[in-house]
Amino acid sequence: MKIKAQGAVVALGTFDGVHAGHRALISEAAGLAKALHASPLIYTFRNHPLSLFGREPRLLMTPEERIAALAATGIPVAADAFDARLAATPPRDFVRMLVERFALRGIVAGFNYTFGDRGAGDTALLKTLGEELGIAVRVLGPVSYENEPVSSTRIRACLEQGKLETANAMLGACYALSGAVTANRRIGHALGFPTANLEGYGNKVLPLSGVYAARAFVAGEAFRAVTNVGNNPTVEGRSTTVETHLLDFERDIYGMPLRVEFVARLRGEVKFPSREALAAQIAADAAHARTILK
Numbered sequence: 001m002k003i004k005a006q007g008a009v010v011a012l013g014t015f016d017g018v019h020a021g022h023r024a025l026i027s028e029a030a031g032l033a034k035a036l037h038a039s040p041l042i043y044t045f046r047n048h049p050l051s052l053f054g055r056e057p058r059l060l061m062t063p064e065e066r067i068a069a070l071a072a073t074g075i076p077v078a079a080d081a082f083d084a085r086l087a088a089t090p091p092r093d094f095v096r097m098l099v100e101r102f103a104l105r106g107i108v109a110g111f112n113y114t115f116g117d118r119g120a121g122d123t124a125l126l127k128t129l130g131e132e133l134g135i136a137v138r139v140l141g142p143v144s145y146e147n148e149p150v151s152s153t154r155i156r157a158c159l160e161q162g163k164l165e166t167a168n169a170m171l172g173a174c175y176a177l178s179g180a181v182t183a184n185r186r187i188g189h190a191l192g193f194p195t196a197n198l199e200g201y202g203n204k205v206l207p208l209s210g211v212y213a214a215r216a217f218v219a220g221e222a223f224r225a226v227t228n229v230g231n232n233p234t235v236e237g238r239s240t241t242v243e244t245h246l247l248d249f250e251r252d253i254y255g256m257p258l259r260v261e262f263v264a265r266l267r268g269e270v271k272f273p274s275r276e277a278l279a280a281q282i283a284a285d286a287a288h289a290r291t292i293l294k
Contacts, residue, residue, distance in 0.1 A: 008041045009033035009136070012113055015044050016152040017060035017226050018069040019142040019171050021110065026073055029108040038105045038134065040075045045082035047144075052087055055220070060152055060175070060206040091121025095129045097113055102201035106136035113139075145170050162208035164265045174215070174261035177201040177242060181253050184241065193282045195228070195243035206240065207262055209269040213289035215252055216246050217259040223249050224293040226285050227260055232269035233293065247286060 011029035026042060033040035046063050050056045061069065070077045080086065089097070094116045098104050107126060115121040123139045130137030136268045142149035150170045158167035159175060168174050179200035196216070209230035216225040223248040231240050244260050266285055272278040 006036065006038045007105040008039045009036060009106035009108065010041045010043045010098060010102060010104060012043055012107060012109045012115070013064060014048060014152070015042070015070055016048065017155055017171055018066065018253045019150055019152065019155060021150040023073070023172065024143050025108055025110055025140050026075060028138060030075060032106045032108060032138060034134060036105050042070050042073070042075050042077045044070065044079050046078065046079045047082050049082045049087070052082055052084065052202055057067060058156060059203055060155060060171070060205060062202040062204065065178070075170050088117050091116025094121065095126070095133070099133060099135065104135055104192060106138070108138045108140060111139055111141050116224065120138040144289055155202055157208045159205045162210060162265055162268070164207060164212070164262055168262075174263055175207065176261045177204060178257065181256050181258050183254060185242065193245045193279070195245045195288070198242040198260060199220055201242070206242070207265070209240070211269070211285050212262045213264040213266055213292040215242060215261045215263060215293065216244050216254055217261070218246075218256060220243065223247065224289060225260065226266075226282070226289045229264065230269040233269065244284070244288065247290065286293060
């Protein structure tokens, strides 16, 4: 990674979701780097730190998606594996490592950032170390949406509670799941609404069970869609699935990559009295989705 002779200003964080708060932090780091005639840099971990202790939360992005989203900001990304050695690094040594590795001139971190062994380092210590080492340290306060701080934890909760509009607003984009289309029981096909069953989306948050207006991306093309998240109680489903009916689409896409962006929540999951009633509701859902996805 090429760093200017003048050194780097590093934005620190886990950055799950690369949400509005993260983007503000990265912008602050870019501004400080410009003021110091230094290179801006994003430093993160490839895996979520809690994964090392078996406590990884459901994520908003896979590691690959997160690194790609960070790179899309145009600022270089340094991503290390969070392993036992890093986890046991004392806070002062962690900062010294950054100083030596990146010729550090400045650090930008969020107000609740912690670092080092057992998360013992906080922003107060970061400021102290900055003074000792001659490094500019800026701590960014919370970015708010609807009078509450934006955070990855809050976005996860909103998705799980069916508050998709709020989650998408904080993300600055539609929440998405990506994976491969696999064969399922083909019940949708029998009802006249064939669906693509999505699997392989990793340890990601699933939106609350229900039906969503969505955009589906296949081989670089976007299609209007209706996505059901749930266990299909009308047809005695036993496991949670993510099934997408692409509107005005008749191709066979089994085995192909599929990305589903959740645009709007249409309704909750319902057990209908018959398959005929279910088919009628799916038709109504498709019509509703068309009005949203113009």
